[in-house]
Amino acid sequence: DAGVIQSPRHEVTEMGQEVTLRCKPISGHNSLFWYRQTMMRGLELLIYFNNNVPIDDSGMPEDRFSAKMPNASFSTLKIQPSEPRDSAVYFCASSFRASNEQFFGPGTRLTVL
Amino acid sequence: LAKTTQPISMDSYEGQEVNITCSHNNIATNDYITWYQQFPSQGPRFIIQGYKTKVTNEVASLFIPADRKSSTLSLPRVSLSDTAVYYCLVGDNPNRDDKIIFGKGTRLHILP
Numbered sequence: 001d002a003g004v005i006q007s008p009r010h011e012v013t014e015m016g017q018e019v020t021l022r023c024k025p026i027s028g029h030n031s032l033f034w035y036r037q038t039m040m041r042g043l044e045l046l047i048y049f050n051n052n053v054p055i056d057d058s059g060m061p062e063d064r065f066s067a068k069m070p071n072a073s074f075s076t077l078k079i080q081p082s083e084p085r086d087s088a089v090y091f092c093a094s095s096f097r098a099s100n101e102q103f104f105g106p107g108t109r110l111t112v113l
Numbered sequence: 114l115a116k117t118t119q120p121i122s123m124d125s126y127e128g129q130e131v132n133i134t135c136s137h138n139n140i141a142t143n144d145y146i147t148w149y150q151q152f153p154s155q156g157p158r159f160i161i162q163g164y165k166t167k168v169t170n171e172v173a174s175l176f177i178p179a180d181r182k183s184s185t186l187s188l189p190r191v192s193l194s195d196t197a198v199y200y201c202l203v204g205d206n207p208n209r210d211d212k213i214i215f216g217k218g219t220r221l222h223i224l225p
Contacts, residue, residue: 004156035215042215042216042217042218043151043157043200043215043218045214045215091156091157093156093157101147101159101162102149102157102159103159104155104156104157104158105156106155106156107154107155107156
């Protein structure tokens with residue numbers, strides 16, 4: 001397996017633009033996680049899915065953030081409109097179960113100007 | 114969810130054994146203890162997991178006392194490449210669908 005795949009790896013956009021981050025989990029894993037990491041706040045869990053269903057989105061900062069998982073092999077994290085304070089590295093991770101070993105993707109480095 | 118406390122940072126020298134201790138005073142009966150390692154510009158990577166006593170793999174050892182209120186990750190003979198952030202996590206039985214939470218981690222810096 002190629003591991004967790006994220007795209008794009010880097011994204012630079014201007015404030016107010018819509019940003020869509022993509023994730024393909026490891027085949028067979030039924031839990032998927034979206035994290036955000038900054039120097040100030042560390043690694044924050046934004047939302048996680050079990051069997052494509054959002055279980056806990058309490059970490060989503062505000063209504064500008066939304067996440068979907070239309071099928072077992074694909075998830076998106078959308079920010080609309082984006083703001084400079086959204087600049088961070090966004091990681092997607094998957095696991096067989098929510099509390100089992102999580103496998104992280106390479107991350108998407110987002111810069112909002 | 115049980116909260117964890119670990120040192121913010123540690124320094125050590127190449128060839129030394131490094132022990133990073135994590136406190137989790139309100140750990141629940143079903144909770145497992147898991148450690149992750151994160152290198153710069155990469156996502157965290159699972160190192161080791163345990164429930165009680167001692168667990169050892171090719172990377173590290175995990176020591177858990179009988180009361181399970183703390184745990185110690187031991188890295189034998191560290192090298193410069195072990196410079197990373199180490200996270201201690203506590204969460205429910207892996208067979209249940211409960212999430213685990215990453216804290217701030219311990220930033221380990223290995224000196225030559």
